[in-house]
Amino acid sequence: MPSLGHELLTAFWQTIVIYLFLIVALRLVGRAIMAERTLPEYLIVALLGSAVELALYAGSSRLVTGLASAATLLVLNRIFTMLATRSSRLRRVLVGTPIILAHDGQVVPGNLRRAGFTQRDLLTAIRERGYASIDDVRFAILEANGTVGVVPRQKDAGS
Amino acid sequence: MMPSPAPSPALLAAIVVRTTLVLLVLVVGIRVSGKRRIGELNMYDLVLVLLIANAVQNAMTKSNEHLAVSLVCAGTLLLIGWLFAKMIARWPGLEPRLLGTPTIIVQDGQMVQQHMKHEGVTEEELMTAVRGMGLDDLSNVELAVMELDGFISVVPKSHDEAE
Numbered sequence: 001m002p003s004l005g006h007e008l009l010t011a012f013w014q015t016i017v018i019y020l021f022l023i024v025a026l027r028l029v030g031r032a033i034m035a036e037r038t039l040p041e042y043l044i045v046a047l048l049g050s051a052v053e054l055a056l057y058a059g060s061s062r063l064v065t066g067l068a069s070a071a072t073l074l075v076l077n078r079i080f081t082m083l084a085t086r087s088s089r090l091r092r093v094l095v096g097t098p099i100i101l102a103h104d105g106q107v108v109p110g111n112l113r114r115a116g117f118t119q120r121d122l123l124t125a126i127r128e129r130g131y132a133s134i135d136d137v138r139f140a141i142l143e144a145n146g147t148v149g150v151v152p153r154q155k156d157a158g159s
Numbered sequence: 160m161m162p163s164p165a166p167s168p169a170l171l172a173a174i175v176v177r178t179t180l181v182l183l184v185l186v187v188g189i190r191v192s193g194k195r196r197i198g199e200l201n202m203y204d205l206v207l208v209l210l211i212a213n214a215v216q217n218a219m220t221k222s223n224e225h226l227a228v229s230l231v232c233a234g235t236l237l238l239i240g241w242l243f244a245k246m247i248a249r250w251p252g253l254e255p256r257l258l259g260t261p262t263i264i265v266q267d268g269q270m271v272q273q274h275m276k277h278e279g280v281t282e283e284e285l286m287t288a289v290r291g292m293g294l295d296d297l298s299n300v301e302l303a304v305m306e307l308d309g310f311i312s313v314v315p316k317s318h319d320e321a322e
Contacts, residue, residue, distance in 0.1 A: 004213070004227065007224075007228055008227060008228060008231045011228045011229075011231040011232050011235070012231055012232075012235050013236040015210070015231075015236060016235060016239065018210065019206060019207075019210060019235075019236060019239055022206045022209075022210070023202060023206055026202050026205075026206065027202070027259065029279075030278050030279045031278070031305070031307065031309040031311065032200060032278050032279045032280055032284075032305065032309050033279075034202060034205055034308055034309030035308065035309035035310045035311070036309075037284050037287070038284070041244070045205075045209070048209060049209040049210065049212060049213040050213060052210070053211070053213040053214070053216065056210065056213065056214050056232045057182065057214070057228045057229070057231075057232055078279070081279040081281070084274070085279075085281050086215065087259030091281070091283065095216055098283065098286075098287065104299070122321040125317060129293070138295065139290070139295055141290055142286040142295070143290070143291075144283065144284075144287065145287060146235045147287075147291065149287060149291050150290075150293060151290055151293055151294065152293055
């Protein structure tokens with residue numbers, strides 16, 4: 001049974017190792033993951049913390065397994081990104097694709113149902129973006145990250 | 160794991176005390192370690208928050224001994240965060256090296272494919288950010304930049320007519 005002093009020292013230096021490892025690894029993987037735009041990114045960030053939890057304080061064998069687990073998650077993120085860039089079918093499975101909810105002031109009922117949106121949800125989202133009614137909307141799109149993007153109708157099409 | 164009997168009032172009281180202690184130590188620790196110079200949550204803050212949350216997870220419900228271990232973890236993390244902030248304040252030249260620099264991914268309506276690939280941004284994610292600004296076409300985008308916190312800033316092309 002290690003003494004408390006020894007345990008605290010272990011916690012101290014293993015915490016430093018994990019911190020530095022994650023910083024360097026995230027730099028290599030790219031900072032896009034921090035914005036958690038896709039479901040895999042969101043899950044991977046959430047799992048990273050749990051993956052290294054015991055590695056923070058529970059002895060050197062835990063340190064190694066924690067680092068292995070964190071590295072695996074970050075490599076998987078890179079692979080998911082690569083697959084999603086290359087294949088639209090895989091993108092649909094892994095991160096989902098945008099769904100057009102309204103177009104030129106008209107609701108697209110089939111898509112609304114598919115997205116699990118009611119008319120009221122849609123109107124709320126439109127108002128939250130600062131538009132009064134569906135008449136002002138050129139496009140309302142449920143994005144893969146769950147937000148609703150609204151492109152307004154313009155009086156003139158712009159330059 | 161052993162089957163747990165109903166928790167005694169003393170145990171519940173200890174949990175209340177430890178939870179309060181953990182929260183107080185974190186609030187004071189984060190305040191003392193200093194508000195970071197950089198406003199947005201950068202990679203260093205993200206890792207800090209992620210690790211602190213997990214470090215103290217068991218402190219609230221397990222033994223007093225575990226409380227000490229968790230507090231050492233949290234304290235170490237706050238200390239490193241403070242050190243990095245000090246270092247950057249002292250030697251500003253370190254900042255781009257430690258934090259990286261923003262990356263241009265669209266310039267004058269044109270995607271910079273190489274940068275997009277490097278940052279792992281798909282065209283669909285880019286268009287999501289563009290639509291988030293109320294635009295539906297890259298030709299209306301002056302500039303899109305991936306910031307240090309991973310978010311994509313979109314600057315529309317300015318038109319003469321007002322909104």
